[in-house]
Amino acid sequence: MLRGFRLRVGWTQEELAERCGISVHAISVLESDRRRPRLSSVSRLVDALGLDSGERDRLIAAGTGRAKPDDTGTAGPAGAPAPQQLPADLSDFTGRTQQVNQVRELCEARLDRTGVIVLSAVVGAGGVGKTSLAVHVGHGLRPRFPDGQLYASLRGMTTPARPVDVLDQFIRALGGHPAAATDSEDATAARYRTLVADRRILIVLDDAADAAQVRPLLPGTTTCAVLITSRHRLAGLDGVARIDLDVMSPADGLTMFERIVGAQAVAAEPEASWQVLRACGGLPLAIRMAAARLTAEPGWRIRTLADRLADRSRLLDELEVEDRAVRATLAVGHQRLTAAQARAFALLGRWTGPELGVEAAAALLDRSVADTGAVLRDLAAVHLLTSPSPDRYAFHDLVRTYAAEQPVDGQAEAVRRLTGWYLHCVDAAMPYLRSTPLRLDLASSESGRPALRFADRVAAVAWLDLEHANLVAAVECAGGAGAADIAWRLPVLLGNYFLLRGRWADWAQTCATGLAAARATGDLHGQCRVLNGLGGVLVRQGRPADSAACLREAVEISRAAGVTSAEIAALSNLGYTYGEMGDLDGAVEAHLAALELSREAEERFSEGNLLGNLSRIAFLRGDFTQAISRCEQAAAIFLAIGDHHTHAMVLNNLGEIHSAAGDHPTAVSYLTEAVRRHRELDNRHMQADALVTLGNALCLNGQPAEGRQRWQQALEVMESADDPRTGTLRSALADVTPQTTGLSL
Incomplete structure (x- = not known):
């Protein structure tokens, strides 16, 4: 009878012994009917096996020799006890x-x-x-x-x-x-x-x-x-x-953690507790293992575990207690993969972006899109990947860590194929964001796979919006895989997109990575191009002194490397930064030097850009006549070369200058047209700028209601673009009174 109850719950003799505190030898003797049990032993067995009162009585009767032949559960269905084979329920079962x-x-x-x-x-x-x-x-x-x-x-x-x-x-x-x-x-x-x-x-x-x-x-x-x-x-x-079943919600994960570790301990270290839960990624087994580590190590604080889990190379080692481990659970699924699936799984683990589309994964795996789609579906079918949307796949963080542990040949080549493919796709999108090519010579970064092609600007920007987090990750992956030429070219190409969307943090991060890669390989061309971009974003982040240092270095390296286009860009950005620092003489000197180089090299875009910058300096000095003249010359150049994006930005400037000069009707006209152009081009950052300036001009033109309406529209545009200035404008609008005639960002 004891053997029957044990097998009903699926335990070995060793497992039953561990749960009831009776030796394996004693259980073996009892099951072979060589000795009668003590009543205390029967009670332990009853508790461990979860027997009801009837089963308990039958077990005692059998142990004392008072059982009837049909009490042992072997007399057939009519006399058999109802099977109760469910394993024990979790006392701390949470959520779901x-x-x-x-x-x-x-x-x-x-x-x-x-x-x-x-x-x-x-x-x-x-x-x-x-x-x-x-x-x-x-x-x-x-x-x-x-x-x-x-x-x-x-x-x-x-x-x-x-x-x-x-x-x-x-x-x-x-x-x-x-x-x-x-x-x-x-x-x-x-x-x-x-x-x-x-x-x-x-x-x-x-x-x-x-x-x-x-x-x-x-x-x-x-x-x-x-x-x-x-x-x-x-x-x-x-x-x-x-x-x-998906991972647990943060709230349910915290509740489970509290039930195991203790609410008092969690309340004493809330930030460390959340760090532990973030490392576990909502996976219930991982949360249990983390809590069990704290139980097994009474000298540890939660902060101790949080710090250990922060080391990704040791993460899965830390989530292991006795015979239970997250790595072992993941290994069960991994062991059933075919060789092709296992190789794909390991290579995908080298990618650190949030997800991958099938085309990108095909570049990584060097397989056809159809074959890649089949492999990804197979991995998703056994939950080693998730599919957040059709034809796009992602890892749970712990599964990615496990995948990255798997040995695989050709990982550097795979990362180069993927990041090179992304580079060429960005290059294909850039003509829709700028009128002049960057001339980066992408031949050395050829991925071997066809890049995407875009039907129009809307499609190009939509793809960049979808992939922007992956593109940031691609820069990091390229730098880590020794693909320095890709690591610096990607942020240079992406500059116009980051400017379009106001993604300053991403721009700065990718430039820093690209610069480190270019310096590590002694690539002067790469260094001057990335320093130029880094200087441009630092001034927009409110760090003009750091920006000026980057740009002065960019000018020196550009001259040494003989890259005239990079020298022009660096001088132009340096002049803008000097202007932001209040050094107008230094700004004019840098811009005029760049303007001379631009005209010698017949760089029309740079010429127009520099005229716009010189216009800005004249405006700051109060010389509105020269400011308007310079700005109109710049507008004519951008219109002639078909750069509608920059032309719309110059319209902003013309409106601001006319408004400052007291010609508010002309300012309203220019700014209304600028808003229309930015909306057509989906440049939400500049559209918000133009709407704020237009609101100011309308208020000064005796149209305060219309002006306040434009300010509100600017806030809505900023919110839709996740613009970092949103909070500033929202606070300013909260303080608006009937007497307010201007807002600034």
């Missing part, structure tokens, strides 16, 4: 309220409906809590299934259990005679269905490998419910209601 209710409703709603079997597959990645959810729900449903609960681990991700063996286990638990060696699977399944017919039994099939493994285990009548967990979709099962 929606999924718990959904599974309960599915298991309860269709009972007794003719011809219907309720099947509910709970699918998700390893460690996401599928088994915990199934067991928790199963315990809650016990009153609805008085004839018992059957449970089997199908070991789908290791060595899958044979259906005939599981059937035999179930038949024994139901009081039936063991299957004979000569019985076929069909015959054994028929006996099983006979035993469960017209009985209310909950059947939990944990970790199913596929539909073929599950089908023989399904009952044939409508009084039973079947709850299946699997890492696969089990698409071959008909009538299955699928419930996908």
